[in-house]
Amino acid sequence: MSSSPLLAELIDALRCLPGVGAKTAQRMAFHVLERDRAGARRLSAALGTAVERIGNCTRCRTFSEEAVCGFCASASRDRAALCVVETPVDQLAIEQATGYRGQYFVLLGRLSPLDGIGPQELGLDRLAARLAEGEVQELIVATNPTVEGEATAHLLAQLASGAGIRASRIAHGVPLGGELEYIDRGTLAHAFGGRQEL
Amino acid sequence: MSSSPLLAELIDALRCLPGVGAKTAQRMAFHVLERDRAGARRLSAALGTAVERIGNCTRCRTFSEEAVCGFCASASRDRAALCVVETPVDQLAIEQATGYRGQYFVLLGRLSPLDGIGPQELGLDRLAARLAEGEVQELIVATNPTVEGEATAHLLAQLASGAGIRASRIAHGVPLGGELEYIDRGTLAHAFGGRQEL
Numbered sequence: 001m002s003s004s005p006l007l008a009e010l011i012d013a014l015r016c017l018p019g020v021g022a023k024t025a026q027r028m029a030f031h032v033l034e035r036d037r038a039g040a041r042r043l044s045a046a047l048g049t050a051v052e053r054i055g056n057c058t059r060c061r062t063f064s065e066e067a068v069c070g071f072c073a074s075a076s077r078d079r080a081a082l083c084v085v086e087t088p089v090d091q092l093a094i095e096q097a098t099g100y101r102g103q104y105f106v107l108l109g110r111l112s113p114l115d116g117i118g119p120q121e122l123g124l125d126r127l128a129a130r131l132a133e134g135e136v137q138e139l140i141v142a143t144n145p146t147v148e149g150e151a152t153a154h155l156l157a158q159l160a161s162g163a164g165i166r167a168s169r170i171a172h173g174v175p176l177g178g179e180l181e182y183i184d185r186g187t188l189a190h191a192f193g194g195r196q197e198l
Numbered sequence: 199m200s201s202s203p204l205l206a207e208l209i210d211a212l213r214c215l216p217g218v219g220a221k222t223a224q225r226m227a228f229h230v231l232e233r234d235r236a237g238a239r240r241l242s243a244a245l246g247t248a249v250e251r252i253g254n255c256t257r258c259r260t261f262s263e264e265a266v267c268g269f270c271a272s273a274s275r276d277r278a279a280l281c282v283v284e285t286p287v288d289q290l291a292i293e294q295a296t297g298y299r300g301q302y303f304v305l306l307g308r309l310s311p312l313d314g315i316g317p318q319e320l321g322l323d324r325l326a327a328r329l330a331e332g333e334v335q336e337l338i339v340a341t342n343p344t345v346e347g348e349a350t351a352h353l354l355a356q357l358a359s360g361a362g363i364r365a366s367r368i369a370h371g372v373p374l375g376g377e378l379e380y381i382d383r384g385t386l387a388h389a390f391g392g393r394q395e396l
Contacts, residue, residue, distance in 0.1 A: 040249045069202065
């Protein structure tokens with residue numbers, strides 16, 4: 001029992017956030033009520049606005065409240081390079097970690113026929129149309145190194161080849177700072193097979 | 199840079215939650231946008247309603263959207279016992295862990311003269327008035343075993359004694375399942391000094 005039904009509802013609603021269980025939700029609810037009502041008001045507004053207004057960019061399918069997102073609309077970004085990722089969060093990771101300043105295309109998933117996710121669901125018709133425009137000269141495939149991600153990469157390579165465009169795949173191997181002793185076999189075999197001349 | 203200013207605002211707003219840093223906020227924002235917009239809408243509403251409508255019970259000072267909270271209004275709870283806690287979350291912890299079904303009084307803080315928190319800020323005048331009503335027969339002091347919490351407990355004991363009411367303090371000592379070897383010295387000394395006859 002709690003002293004307040006609204007408080008109980010808040011604690012329960014907080015559990016929609018990933019990694020937030022009953023105890024954490026409780027701590028969060030009490031924290032904002034005791035110490036940060038202004039922050040909670042702002043979060044309430046930001047959440048409400050975000051879910052109502054954020055849709056997908058009509059050009060690259062990433063999250064955007066505009067019909068065309070900031071990346072696609074930017075005049076300063078290289079239009080000859082197109083990086084394909086699975087999700088908007090992958091796009092953000094590349095943007096934050098690398099110096100890449102080309103364009104993106106977001107699949108919003110990966111090839112998974114058993115789940116009913118085929119080329120249509122990944123927007124590959126739109127990607128093909130984009131490649132046919134003639135601006136793109138390199139397709140950088142940055143899908144995840146999972147079975148589905150590799151299958152998706154294979155399909156994307158075919159698409160690029162059909163359009164006469166060079167396709168590349170981001171490198172997979174031993175992560176920086178990783179020790180061979182502790183790397184899983186699959187990664188090590190991949191790194192070994194993919195060795196490059198010094 | 200992100201593809202969407204609204205998304206950036208949502209990620210930033212999420213950081214008002216305790217324990218949520220930049221990376222976690224990012225993960226939460228993408229999660230709700232990709233997979234749980236209904237949950238996000240509900241959370242937005244719950245947060246907004248909670249901060250607007252949850253105030254403090256006029257009788258026990260806990261969080262409540264009513265003038266008198268569910269605990270104080272309940273006819274089934276023992277009115278002879280009054281448990282004093284520092285915060286609403288302490289009250290919830292006692293309610294969930296123990297079989298206690300008496301009344302509560304929430305200080306919303308602890309004695310801390312350097313921070314300008316004295317008897318007035320803790321509502322001790324209201325507590326004194328409550329004790330003078332004559333219903334309460336035992337004051338259970340459940341402030342935290344910190345320096346400020348102990349000072350507060352001492353003051354509460356004086357208040358009870360002045361009103362001719364029995365005061366008790368919850369026991370402090372070695373936690374269940376704790377091993378003496380790993381308990382801090384202060385707790386162990388306290389547990390040793392507070393030993394009870396078998």
